[in-house]
Amino acid sequence: MTATPGFMLSTEDPLSPTGGPGTLVSCLLPPMPNVSEAPVSYVRAPWGAAVVFYGNSPVYTMPLPEDVGNVAYTNAAKQRFVWRSKKFTFPGQTTLAAAKVVHSCQGGGVQFRLYVDDCCVYDVAVRGCVAFRLPPNIRGISVEIELAGCSQVTEVRVASSIRELMGDE
Numbered sequence: 001m002t003a004t005p006g007f008m009l010s011t012e013d014p015l016s017p018t019g020g021p022g023t024l025v026s027c028l029l030p031p032m033p034n035v036s037e038a039p040v041s042y043v044r045a046p047w048g049a050a051v052v053f054y055g056n057s058p059v060y061t062m063p064l065p066e067d068v069g070n071v072a073y074t075n076a077a078k079q080r081f082v083w084r085s086k087k088f089t090f091p092g093q094t095t096l097a098a099a100k101v102v103h104s105c106q107g108g109g110v111q112f113r114l115y116v117d118d119c120c121v122y123d124v125a126v127r128g129c130v131a132f133r134l135p136p137n138i139r140g141i142s143v144e145i146e147l148a149g150c151s152q153v154t155e156v157r158v159a160s161s162i163r164e165l166m167g168d169e
Contacts, residue, residue, distance in 0.1 A: 079150070080148065080149065080150055081147075081148065081149065081150070082146065082147070082148045083146065083147045083148075083153075084144055084145070084146040084147075085144050085145040085146070085156075086144070087142050087143070087144050088142065088143045088144070089141060089142045090141055090142070090143070092141070093139050093140065093141060094139060094140065094141070094143070094160065095137070095138065095139040095160050096114070096116070096134055096138045096139070096143065096158050096159070096160060097133060097134055097136075097138070097159070097160055097161050097162070098131055098132065098133055098134060098158070098159050098160075098161060098162045098164070098165045099112065099114070099131070099132060099134055099145075099156070099157065099158045099159075099165070100129070100130070100131040100132070100155070100156070100157050100165055101126045101129070101147065101153060101155070101156045102129045102153070102154050102155040102156070103126070103129060103149075103151040103152060103153045103154065104151045104152040104153075105127070105128065105129065105151060109125050109126050109127040109149060109151065110125070110126045110147050110148070110149035110151050110153060111123070111124075111125055111126075111146075111147065111148040111149055112124050112125075112126045112145070112146075112147060112156075113145070113146040113147075113148075114134065114138070114143070114144075114145060114146075114158065115143065115144040115145075115146065116138055116139070116140035116142070116143055117140040117141060117142055118142065121135075121138050121140075122134055122135060122138065131162055131165050131166065133162065134158075143158065145158065
């Protein structure tokens, strides 16, 4: 039985919404034939990990940063994610010329995909955190952004110019 586990936010993490040993943010459950839906929960284990339960069955064990140490946690292999933004709809044709993805620059970068009017118009691996130009003539009414990778992303933006992206306009 294989599946992709979720991830834990540490109590020392400024993004953690609550106190406690950690917050389970997301979890893809393993396929379990003939098993009805059950609540997902977790407990902090004495050996410094969170054990995730599906009903009464333990399905994952994940390290908690405050127990294994920041260096060990930072160097641990991270699970791959795929995230897609909501669909942004503009009142008329909008031209996009620049983008920026701010991320931890670990795990090989982030795959950036730009969807305009439900079509993928740009797909690139982003290795750094600097703004980059999009191909000319990307225009449309609806825009979605998709990111995939293992790096922690803190910000993604698209704009009609580099100047607008940097906040100079």
